[in-house]
Amino acid sequence: MKIFDSRSNEKVDLKNKTIKIYTCGPTVYSNIHIGNARPILLTDVLVRFLNYQNIEVDYMMNITDIDDKIINKAIAENKTEFEITEKYIKEFNEDLYSLNIIKPNRMIKISEEIPTIESFIKKLVDSKKAYIKNGSVYFDLKNNLDTYGSISKQKIDQLISDDSLSEKNDPLDFALWKSTEVGLNWETQFCKGRPGWHTECVALVDKYFKKELDVHVGGIDLKFPHHENERIQFFGMYQLELSKIWMHNGSLNVNKEKMSKSLGNIVNLRDFLKSNSTNVLRLLMLKTNYSNPLSITDKDIEDANKWIAKVTNTIKQSIINENLELINETSSDYINEFESFMNDNLNTGQVITLVDKIVKEINSEISNKEFSDLYKQLVKILEVLGIEIKLITISNVEIKLLKKWKNHISEKQFKEADEIRNELTRIGVL
Template identity: 40%
Template structure:
């Protein structure tokens, strides 16, 4: 079994995640299933940011503790894995669970003179890293991190590894009381969880390239003299009706609400329609088209169960492997074209088997014996030309979405 390593930046748990936040999560669920089918086992780490200004503000607003806020939304996030039939990563780690890693990581940077203290804050000196800027393709003089130079930093581009704070959770450290900076949280997790090695894939949204991923790579390179990852995969935006989802605009579609309106496999189907790096415009037409596709596949799955033969004998493993490899090679267009061919040829056994490998949940939906008997009875009425009774049963089967 070939082994690979993957890190996916997780959410800040201060609110319900919207459907766009689910894109990378769904994509890597599909990709990891494909890899496993091809004999590749992925050691997959996913972080949860449960220390952040947004969490502090939410706690103040609702008169609750940060722990109450972060734990509630963490549990809400975890529920989405089963609702969308997403396999759990190898490991999910909250920032608060690995403060010791982060403290040790910052101390290593201080010991190597790559970081420096200003009062009880610690900053990364970007001028100590000649590779700074290569992830985002920017020149140092053109960059500006999110922190203003209120701390008398050496360089305006220097970013915080540790922050002295008056609000929220604070941790005692050798360099002061406070909490970690966002960029060092992920870098420390990768450094220690993966034994200080370069990982195979680092993933996240395209909006994280700068400053987040740039700053992660800078820290890792400064400590190990190697890149943090062999490959970056940045998922494109998932827009709603041509506009980026935004609270201020009011066009956010929450992941928990999406599945109250549509079958969860609809989102999996949408993710398969295009390359992960391309933007997706989530219009009502696109949702309906893919929802209809799932309805059609569910009917085909039911039809397969009505056959009183061994379906396994109809599965062509060579054909299945060729199809699945198209996903591995990121040839989504060719893959979808081949699926349409299977549909036209009524090669239903192989069509459903592919969807099973890709994690579609409809293939695991229980087929009721009562529904199968109703289908067989409908067929008998048709054979006997008892069209009135046949139409009555047909209406029921149609209403149930079985035919």
């Protein structure tokens, strides 16, 4: 399998016996929106395909429960930070369930790993990759100019910082530990304070994976500075890359406008799922290559609902024919084609086109009364995509009704056939 790596700008082989994956998780001060769901769904499809290939996956996600946004939310609502974070962690877990996500092996709250982060920062200070000023700890970027910017392709001499903190050696140096008594804070060997965002993820990777990751997933908006700053800390510490592959999904546009708070067009995931199924959201995310910008319009949502209904009905009709003992083995084999698309940088757009092709062939068979078990390949492909089609079960009584209905149709007894069809529709078989 080959995945495009943002750092090398090349497709890189992913072939270890165990694949180590890290995805940047949410900052839990609010519910996630559909843009936040894109890297989560991307990772889920990757994990599903690796599982399909019987490859072991070690997958971790962080939960950022220490942040200025959380402090501000707590103050605004007259609550503790813990009350805010626990509410949104609970609801995030509910969202993962709603999205049909295979949960990570580990989901780790940053607040539970302060000693891990402190130890990691201490190593950077001891190796003179970081320095302490007034209790805060900063990464010394000038010591790593040769490799900084390799993910985002930013040039250090073109970066401008409006940070006026005079205590830093350089305005572009970033905080690993912040001296503060505002909000949640911890007493450490440096000072009382809390960790910097860029250090949280890399410290967890260092502790739980020991060596470099195979895949680090995140949105394109995290390339710089977050992922760049994660990487440079690990490289500064070990002279090794943090991840073999940096996998970034593109931005999200809603009705032809980039989704942003300033435009007021943020689509909350929970609001979206009130009107649409998880399958619809997955289809919208998967129809475009993950690395490309994704545009979602009202028409796209309408078409996705129709597509899901069409595929569901095709599978349902096949199961009915199977229960009527009308199905034979298919001569068509689309699985190799499916695997080829997925192995080529998770090309789900081509897989969706392939699904359309399979559905068309099955419906043509049904029209010609040449029934096959091709639907089983379709179900297998959809399972890997995480598109969950409920497979109907048909009782013996319902099978008898179906046979009567078919017989009435063949004998042109349409009134009787309509009566049975209405009953089959009422009980959900048709």
